Amino acid sequence: MVENMETAVLLFDEELKLKAINPAAENLLQASFRKLLGHDQDHVFQHNRECADILTTTLKENRPITEREIHLKLITGNTITIDFAATPLNRAQEVSEIIVEITQVDRLLRLARDSHLQEQYEATRQILKGIAHEIKNPLGGLRGAAQLLDMELEDETLKEYTNVIIMEADRLSNLVDRMVGPNKPLNLQPVNIHACLEHVRTLMKAEFPEMVNIETNYDPSLPEIVGDQDALTQVILNISRNAVHAMLDAHEASTGMPNTLRFSTRAVGRFTIGSIVHRQVLQLDIEDNGPGIPEKLQASVFYPLITGKPEGTGLGLSIVQSIINQHDGLVEFASQSGKTVFSIFLPLVK
Ligand SMILES: Nc1ncnc2c1ncn2[C@@H]1O[C@H](COP(=O)(O)OP(=O)(O)OP(=O)(O)O)[C@@H](O)[C@H]1O
Numbered sequence: 001m002v003e004n005m006e007t008a009v010l011l012f013d014e015e016l017k018l019k020a021i022n023p024a025a026e027n028l029l030q031a032s033f034r035k036l037l038g039h040d041q042d043h044v045f046q047h048n049r050e051c052a053d054i055l056t057t058t059l060k061e062n063r064p065i066t067e068r069e070i071h072l073k074l075i076t077g078n079t080i081t082i083d084f085a086a087t088p089l090n091r092a093q094e095v096s097e098i099i100v101e102i103t104q105v106d107r108l109l110r111l112a113r114d115s116h117l118q119e120q121y122e123a124t125r126q127i128l129k130g131i132a133h134e135i136k137n138p139l140g141g142l143r144g145a146a147q148l149l150d151m152e153l154e155d156e157t158l159k160e161y162t163n164v165i166i167m168e169a170d171r172l173s174n175l176v177d178r179m180v181g182p183n184k185p186l187n188l189q190p191v192n193i194h195a196c197l198e199h200v201r202t203l204m205k206a207e208f209p210e211m212v213n214i215e216t217n218y219d220p221s222l223p224e225i226v227g228d229q230d231a232l233t234q235v236i237l238n239i240s241r242n243a244v245h246a247m248l249d250a251h252e253a254s255t256g257m258p259n260t261l262r263f264s265t266r267a268v269g270r271f272t273i274g275s276i277v278h279r280q281v282l283q284l285d286i287e288d289n290g291p292g293i294p295e296k297l298q299a300s301v302f303y304p305l306i307t308g309k310p311e312g313t314g315l316g317l318s319i320v321q322s323i324i325n326q327h328d329g330l331v332e333f334a335s336q337s338g339k340t341v342f343s344i345f346l347p348l349v350k
């Protein structure tokens, strides 16, 4: 039962050494049981004072203690916000073990915000679809009329003008299509995500030969996922291109750091996307050491037409968002100067 719980649970002995830990806790602490077993709480919680105080007080006073919103630094260097509850177990009136339950609060907040965001994106997409429809109908008429006119024209020099009408109509129609996002159904098949990543790596090397230093950290044991290979490649490419553009821009202002893009994959147990709890999901991180997403864009980058570049169309990330949605996945980012990570979560086992 504890194995399958979504709450992170740890068991410490009377010397505050770790005896047991469930998969949810391994996930939350981003460390494996193997690495933590037998270590004392100082190591497990990375010398967090509050956690140490709670555990020693629980031990000394033999009573349960709960504390909210502790900022816990993880072994990986990330910091999360948690609620921490310690309960003593007794044998012969003495505390023999302590059970610790941890819930990550920023994660709950984020999930709530996500479903709110999803609704907003859905609403925007519906509005765009409506506008797209209204634009494309008359556009079709315009293009058709120009074509007829073109055939009637005897003066070759005048055909230049009808050509402009046709070409511009196509360009606009194209833009509208891309704005609404992919509307063809996915071509679902088993996909090896590492093959997609390696393909993008090759493409990026060809596109930016002088700059790209792409590091990889793959979990080779990951199973294939069911998805659309081309669409997922597009997702990785859009995110990677943004990263490289940002790094190159900043490089002109000179940060002195070598531009590095990092692809990593891993499996994550029990992960909630929308209202569905997945037994296992694939996490794909695309990290760059560029200048970060401008603060004022952070809340809206996934919307269509939001761009920080003079020549940008602002469609890259909105396409990413809709493809990942089509895959029942989740995409999010964390960005600060020197480190931007886009994380994609895709169901492995439903
Ligand atoms: N890794 C990143 N680092 C810094 N800024 C980023 C990063 N990724 C995205 N951005 C910012 O988010 C904006 C939106 O990205 P998006 O891909 O949607 O549009 P775009 O790149 O401007 O245009 P398009 O992709 O359509 O050519 C970018 O213009 C950029 O300002």
Ligand SMILES: [Mg+2]
Residues within 6 Å of the ligand: 238, 241, 242, 315, 316, 317
């Ligand atoms: Mg882009």
